[in-house]
Amino acid sequence: MATIDDVAKAAGVSKGTVSSVFSKKRPISRPVTERVLEVAKGLGYYPSHVARSLAIKKTMIAGLKMPISKDSVMSGFEIQMINGVIREFSKQGYRLLLDTLPEHDDQTQFSIDPVDGVIMLNPRKQDPRIERYNQMGIPLVLIGRPDPIEEKISYVDNDNRHLSLQVGQYLINHGHTAILFLNSSADMTVAIDREHGLAEAFKQSGRSYDRVHVMNYSRRKHSNPTDYGYVSLKSIYEPNRFTAIITDTDRVALGVMRAARELGLDIPGELSLIALSNDATLAQEMTPALTSVELSAEMLGTEAAKILVEKMKDVDIVEQKIIEAKLVIRDSCRLL
Amino acid sequence: MATIDDVAKAAGVSKGTVSSVFSKKRPISRPVTERVLEVAKGLGYYPSHVARSLAIKKTMIAGLKMPISKDSVMSGFEIQMINGVIREFSKQGYRLLLDTLPEHDDQTQFSIDPVDGVIMLNPRKQDPRIERYNQMGIPLVLIGRPDPIEEKISYVDNDNRHLSLQVGQYLINHGHTAILFLNSSADMTVAIDREHGLAEAFKQSGRSYDRVHVMNYSRRKHSNPTDYGYVSLKSIYEPNRFTAIITDTDRVALGVMRAARELGLDIPGELSLIALSNDATLAQEMTPALTSVELSAEMLGTEAAKILVEKMKDVDIVEQKIIEAKLVIRDSCRLL
DNA sequence: GAAAATCATTAAACCGGTTTAATGATTTTC
DNA sequence: GAAAATCATTAAACCGGTTTAATGATTTTC
Structure with missing residues (x-):
């Protein structure tokens, strides 16, 4: 060369x-x-970009730290979010360093990456990486909130608790209190937040939570989200046990619909259905069209990127943003 | 610091x-x-990763060059492919530099990126970047074949022509010669390859191609792929005009199914349906389950990454690989 | 037409690491 | 116990750019 x-x-x-x-x-x-x-x-x-970066201390590259698990595929939510991150950075002239490598805990293995800033997905509790980026002087924006929440940390997040509170209120107002909740994996914080939100809705309205049954997705038991919906309804269904089902995603709802069809249950006639996300953008395409929450995953990504771009100009900027989710009423729920 | x-x-x-x-x-x-x-x-x-990279001339980062258009979303195919690339690199200890920035044609703007090798998506005709990477001494693997094809260039690709030839043969063997082909955008090479393949099937079997009608997806006319399927069938349908429909993707087929339902057409009773890809992995979930081609988009990504990893060890390695697509028969086609 | 101001270019230091050849200390050998 | 071998560490050059202060040439000023 x-x-x-x-x-x-x-x-x-x-x-x-x-x-x-x-x-x-x-x-x-x-x-x-x-x-x-x-x-x-x-x-x-x-x-040489590398030599240049060393001299000017700038790379025009933003990092995205994202765990990837060997056996599971990226969720529609993650994909949309990443899409948002990529689009925004691309618009602003940054490239993206996608870091999916697992962390080692050997001091000699850490290094200051060739990036001007980092977006970190789903921080863990007391995540040591947050302080490390701070020491390195690398601007950081989280997607998902830090635990514990600190004032100086920038992040964007959904309010999952509030979102399922809204869904709970909607169902209760429509006369549904016997509900099957097909929640996501038990180990995810969103699952916990969403369950709390639903319970809160019942508490606020003074209804009994006894007829709510919560299940969790499990990679061992279900081959994919659609299968989760299908198998769950098929195995648990008894006449009059539930009047409504809440699913984690639109894909899960698709499985529920198939099971309902096979069980001869009319939706929304005999069973109301509502999804907490529409990641695969299938809700509009189902028959009946699925009432669902729109999480704005892509917006989560673009907002995080926008904040990071600001922080890369001025490290002292701190911004914390909650992206509102919207409940979109379609045709899969009815008033009892 | x-x-x-x-x-x-x-x-x-x-x-x-x-x-x-x-x-x-x-x-x-x-x-x-x-x-x-x-x-x-x-x-x-x-x-400092940058200082280290300069000294050892190695970054443990692989590049992915991928155009991104402002108005359109990534296709399911692209997402799966990227997923494959990420997974393989992650497994091998590489991180990924995602470069979606448009090319400038100013000599002073090019630089040797901080990567040990590059995967380039959908090379253009006579793509000047190929020679540039060669000059820079950066190992390159293409996804999609170079035009013109050269012996020294490594790439992985689907054989889209062959795949639609197979689908054509399958339909002809089942008695379908009046076919509506909802192809992808006219400006994509896959669209051209697939159309050629279908025509070839008719030629080989000696049937008339006259009753085949080809349409193309257009971002202006259709708000999304599902809409493309729905609108197209609704607008073009006349009794006995077609006995089968080929769609570009499973999402398009989903739209076709909805239109068919509204038109009172039974699938596969009155209309057979087949999709050339199953990117959103919806085929299994439809009623009836959709007969479709499995493109192995993820495998395309992992194979490209594997070849690049080899090339990064030894630049002289050249490998060209065609990933076979498989036609998976489900329940949406019938024998006439 | 000499002094001052402007302009284009350069030499050398610097960014923060790695690596080679040399050095000095310690251990082994007989 | 001196010579040889081994071991741990260092000084200095290097990777390939950028930037600052200095230099020499050219233009402007009066």
Whole structure:
């Protein structure tokens, strides 16, 4: 590979001049510029991003730290969110370093990544990485809230508790109190938040929570989300046990619909159905169209990216943003 | 930020020693190692990935060059493929630099990215980037074939022509020759390949291609793929005009099914339906289950990544791989 | 037309690591 | 117990850019 020195020598100028021709930070006379460019082309010279980054302490790369599990696929929610992150950074001229590698806990393994800032997905409790980025002086924005919540940490999040509180209120107002809740995996914080929200709705309205049955998705028991919905309803259904089902996602609802069809249950006639997210954007396409919450996963991503871009200009900026979810009424719930 | 020099000074050793403690490339005695680590922790020192990369000429980052259009979302196919790339690189210890920025054609704007190799999605005709990466000495693997095809270029691809040839044969063998083909956008090479494949099937069997009607997806006319399927069937349907429909994706087929339901058409009784891909993995979930081609998008990604990993060890390796697509017969086609 | 001002270019230091050859201390050998 | 071998550490060069202060050439000023 040709380096800046090779070009300088061949063009009979100093490396500073070659540097200025490529970076355009200082004007270089027309004839010199042309000669340097000519020589560079002849030698197949391209400036090294790494060397440049070292000198200017800037990479125009943003990091996205995201765990990836070996056996499970990315959820529709994650995909949409990443999409939002990518789009916003792309618009702002940043590239994205996707880091899915697991953390080691060996001090010698950490290093300051070639990024100007980082978005971190789903921080863990007392996440040590947060303090580490702080020490490194790397701007950080979380997607999902830190635990414990701290004032100086920027993040964007959904309010899952509030969202399922709303759904609970909606169902209760429509006369449903015997509800099957097909929640997500028990180990996810969203699952806990959503369960609390639903319980809260019952508490506020003074109804008994006894006829609410909560199940959790389990990778061992269900081959995929649709299967989760299908199998759950098939196995647990008894006439008059439930009047409504809440599902984690639209895909789960799709499975529920198939099971209902096989059981001869009309939706929404005999069973109301509502999904807490519409990640695969299937709700509109089902028959009947599925009443669902729109989580705005993509917006979560773009907002996080926007905040990070601001922070990369001024580290002291702190912003915490809750993205509102909206309940979209379609045709799968009825008034009892 | 503390640097290696700060640590060396504070620990009373040379920077070479500090370097060895962190890189472990040379043994350093126990007491010295501990002292250095202690001091480093106190100073909040973390090695700079950029400086290290410059010295060792290696980043353990792989690049993914992928165009992103402002108005359209990533397709299910792209998402799955990227997923495959990410998973494989993650497994092999690489991180991914996702580059969605548009190309400039200014010589001074190119630079050697901080990557050890690159995967490039959908190369254009005579793509100048291919030669550029070659000059830079950066290993390259394409997803999609280069035009013109060259022996020294590594790539993975589907054989879209062959795949729709197979689908055509299957339909013809089942007595279908009046076919509506809801193809993808006219400007995509896959669309062209698939149309050729279908025509080929008719030619081979000696049937007339006259009753085949091809339509193309258009972002202006259709709000989303499902809408494309729905609107197209609704607007074009006349009794006995077609006995079968081929759709680009499972989502398009979903729209077709909804339109068919509204038109009172039984699938597969009065209309057979087949999809050329199952990106959203909806085929299994439809009623009736949709006969579809499985493109193995994720495998395309993992294979590309595997080849790149090999090339990053030995630049001279060249591999060209066609990922076979499989036609999966489910319940949406019938024998006439 | 000499002095002052402007302009283009350069030499050298710097960014923060790694690596090679040399050095000095310690251990082994006989 | 001196010579040889081994071991741990260091000084200095290097990776390939950017930037600052200095220099020499050119233009402007009066």
